[in-house]
Amino acid sequence: MGMTRQIAVEDRKQSIPTTMQAAVYRGVNDVRLEIVPVPKIGAGELLVKVHTCGICGTDLKKIATGSHSAPRIFGHEISGIVAAVGEGVNEFAARDRVVVFHHIPCGECYYCRHKTFAQCPTYKKVGCTAGFEPSGGGFAEYVRVMDWIVKRGTVRIPDQISFEQACFVEPVNTCMKGIATLHPEHSETILVIGQGPIGIVLSVLAQRRGATVITSDLYPERLTISKSFGLELQIDASRSDAVKRTRELTEGRGADAVILAVGGNGLIRSAMDATRPGGRVLLFAQTVSGEATFDPAAVCVDEKTLLGSYSASVELQEESVRFVMNHDMDLERLISHRFPLANSLEALNLAAHPKPESMKIVIQPGSVWEGSSA
Ligand SMILES: [Zn+2]
Numbered sequence: 001m002g003m004t005r006q007i008a009v010e011d012r013k014q015s016i017p018t019t020m021q022a023a024v025y026r027g028v029n030d031v032r033l034e035i036v037p038v039p040k041i042g043a044g045e046l047l048v049k050v051h052t053c054g055i056c057g058t059d060l061k062k063i064a065t066g067s068h069s070a071p072r073i074f075g076h077e078i079s080g081i082v083a084a085v086g087e088g089v090n091e092f093a094a095r096d097r098v099v100v101f102h103h104i105p106c107g108e109c110y111y112c113r114h115k116t117f118a119q120c121p122t123y124k125k126v127g128c129t130a131g132f133e134p135s136g137g138g139f140a141e142y143v144r145v146m147d148w149i150v151k152r153g154t155v156r157i158p159d160q161i162s163f164e165q166a167c168f169v170e171p172v173n174t175c176m177k178g179i180a181t182l183h184p185e186h187s188e189t190i191l192v193i194g195q196g197p198i199g200i201v202l203s204v205l206a207q208r209r210g211a212t213v214i215t216s217d218l219y220p221e222r223l224t225i226s227k228s229f230g231l232e233l234q235i236d237a238s239r240s241d242a243v244k245r246t247r248e249l250t251e252g253r254g255a256d257a258v259i260l261a262v263g264g265n266g267l268i269r270s271a272m273d274a275t276r277p278g279g280r281v282l283l284f285a286q287t288v289s290g291e292a293t294f295d296p297a298a299v300c301v302d303e304k305t306l307l308g309s310y311s312a313s314v315e316l317q318e319e320s321v322r323f324v325m326n327h328d329m330d331l332e333r334l335i336s337h338r339f340p341l342a343n344s345l346e347a348l349n350l351a352a353h354p355k356p357e358s359m360k361i362v363i364q365p366g367s368v369w370e371g372s373s374a
């Protein structure tokens with residue numbers, strides 16, 4: 001599907017309109033479909049026409065909590081086609097298919113030299129925008145890609161790879177970072193609680209490291225998809241007690257490590273209980289601050305370690321690009337819903353209130369490219 005559309009678009013001369021549609025965040029739980037100016041680009045910059053943009057849990061959190069000032073245009077899992085290049089850009093040309101990162105460190109400052117990239121002043125700036133305060137901008141027809149992102153954070157998509165597959169580079173990177181933090185050993189058994197798209201990617205990555213992976217979810221629909229990715233050892237948490245079952249599968253010990261890939265704090269206790277003494281628990285989806293209950297003696301006496309991981313790592317950028325662009329995993333199959341930009345409010349609403357059958361949800365401004373003069 002991606003290929004025919006792409007050819008249809010490439011055959012036509014691209015003309016860039018002056019206005020475009022965008023899903024604009026106007027305040028807490030208030031996103032509106034608006035007509036905004038197409039961003040202007042300067043020297044060293046790119047204008048990218050967005051084909052697909054994944055909806056990320058962090059977008060939903062920002063919309064629901066009002067953690068960021070309004071107005072903004074969110075969306076940072078962006079794949080698309082170069083529509084225009086600024087003066088002095090030689091690495092890319094119009095019609096190149098690309099993925100763009102939204103945070104990239106400078107590589108030269110004190111913090112970069114000491115490998116604390118997240119403290120780099122350049123890294124802290126968002127390098128893609130569709131207007132207003134830069135916030136990714138993928139929920140719009142066009143994004144402006146700033147010069148440092150053009151130099152170090154724009155990646156060409158190979159011909160045989162779809163825009164849908166390509167938009168997983170950033171989420172895969174966040175999962176790779178989580179797995180690096182957990183550092184699974186070859187002989188270990190790891191329980192991954194939650195088999196949404198991120199839980200499945202985490203499970204596959206842990207399995208590729210040689211760990212034995214047990215997955216669990218309340219929804220049989222998700223377990224079916226998870227199984228199709230080679231994750232055979234499953235617990236249907238709607239029918240059996242995941243903690244008990246994990247112990248049964250590990251000679252009564254519990255898993256060497258547990259990854260919690262379900263939001264909220266309700267399962268932290270279970271995750272700790274399912275871990276063996278001396279084991280570790282990775283909180284991967286606990287992005288909202290608040291208070292949670294766990295047994296302090298599980299940490300002190302049983303020596304269980306609580307770990308966390310959030311966002312992407314620039315050090316894993318190349319590895320995540322390779323994984324996605326080599327098609328090491330058929331990530332497109334994790335997409336359950338595709339919405340045109342015009343229906344982005346519906347898309348965000350579904351993502352915020354997932355159904356058993358919902359997996360990755362993407363907004364596709366590029367879904368109207370075929371047969372239109374855009
Ligand atoms: Zn994301």
Ligand SMILES: [Zn+2]
Pocket residue numbers: 105106107108109110111112120121122123
């Ligand atoms: Zn730096």
